[in-house]
Amino acid sequence: MKPRKVYSSVVKLAVHPSPTCPSCGSLLERIYTTRRKHVISLKGFLRVVYHVAVCKNESCPLREVPIKGPLVNLKHRQYGFDVIARVGWLRFQKEQTLEQIREYLRGYGIVVSKSVVRELSNLYMILISTRPEGEELALMRKRGVVLAIDGVQPEKGNETLYILRDCISGNTILARNLEVGDTEGIKSLIEEVLSLGIKVMGVVSDKQRSIVRAVKDLLPGVPHQYSQFHYLKNVAKPVSSEDQTLKKELKKRLRG
Ligand SMILES: [Zn+2]
Numbered sequence: 205m206k207p208r209k210v211y212s213s214v215v216k217l218a219v220h221p222s223p224t225c226p227s228c229g230s231l232l233e234r235i236y237t238t239r240r241k242h243v244i245s246l247k248g249f250l251r252v253v254y255h256v257a258v259c260k261n262e263s264c265p266l267r268e269v270p271i272k273g274p275l276v277n278l279k280h281r282q283y284g285f286d287v288i289a290r291v292g293w294l295r296f297q298k299e300q301t302l303e304q305i306r307e308y309l310r311g312y313g314i315v316v317s318k319s320v321v322r323e324l325s326n327l328y329m330i331l332i333s334t335r336p337e338g339e340e341l342a343l344m345r346k347r348g349v350v351l352a353i354d355g356v357q358p359e360k361g362n363e364t365l366y367i368l369r370d371c372i373s374g375n376t377i378l379a380r381n382l383e384v385g386d387t388e389g390i391k392s393l394i395e396e397v398l399s400l401g402i403k404v405m406g407v408v409s410d411k412q413r414s415i416v417r418a419v420k421d422l423l424p425g426v427p428h429q430y431s432q433f434h435y436l437k438n439v440a441k442p443v444s445s446e447d448q449t450l451k452k453e454l455k456k457r458l459r460g
Pocket residue numbers: 225226227228229230259260261264265266267
């Protein structure tokens with residue numbers, strides 16, 4: 205699925221975990237930085253590195269467990285969640301053809317073949333039907349997870365694709381479309397995670413009000429951290445003359 209690179213500029217991005225431990229609140233210590241990863245998003249071509257940190261508090265259940273910040277791409281995939289969410293929405297909600305979606309992506313400077321569009325729509329289907337199982341699930345049950353809750357909105361005013369991931373392994377636990385991201389909706393997602401017998405040690409989100417309430421109700425006492433890194437949530441616009449301004453603004457925000 206190698207697209208031609210058409211971006212005039214590359215946005216460098218360093219993703220940090222929260223400065224403090226999601227479980228005990230101690231300051232985390234950085235242990236290493238991952239290799240550069242190229243991610244194609246609706247907002248441009250990103251060059252991403254992830255900083256990985258650990259908690260050194262001896263009495264913390266997450267002691268020495270490597271923690272990453274929120275991922276912008278699916279594990280082992282080159283495309284951002286925003287691209288996958290948008291392709292899925294166009295294909296399955298708007299019932300567009302592969303060719304129409306290909307044209308659509310071209311508007312964002314993403315030049316790909318029809319077979320890549322097909323792969324991306326398959327990826328979307330896999331994503332929304334994903335469920336951890338086997339060893340992966342066993343580990344999540346035993347060790348617990350730091351739950352990142354992210355919402356990607358394919359278009360303003362439409363349903364949002366919520367992705368729940370583990371900040372320790374980077375694995376997606378589940379992804380669901382919600383028409384309304386209210387407290388009840390978010391609760392249904394967290395309930396699904398809990399029904400798998402997964403222990404939640406901490407939550408990371410943009411602290412949208414409905415998420416805060418849902419976490420309080422279902423996970424009382426579990427620390428809930430704010431993550432600033434949610435730029436993919438905002439609706440991206442096609443490449444235009446404003447593109448430069450957008451990129452500048454994006455860079456500024458990312459630096460901040
Ligand atoms: Zn800790």
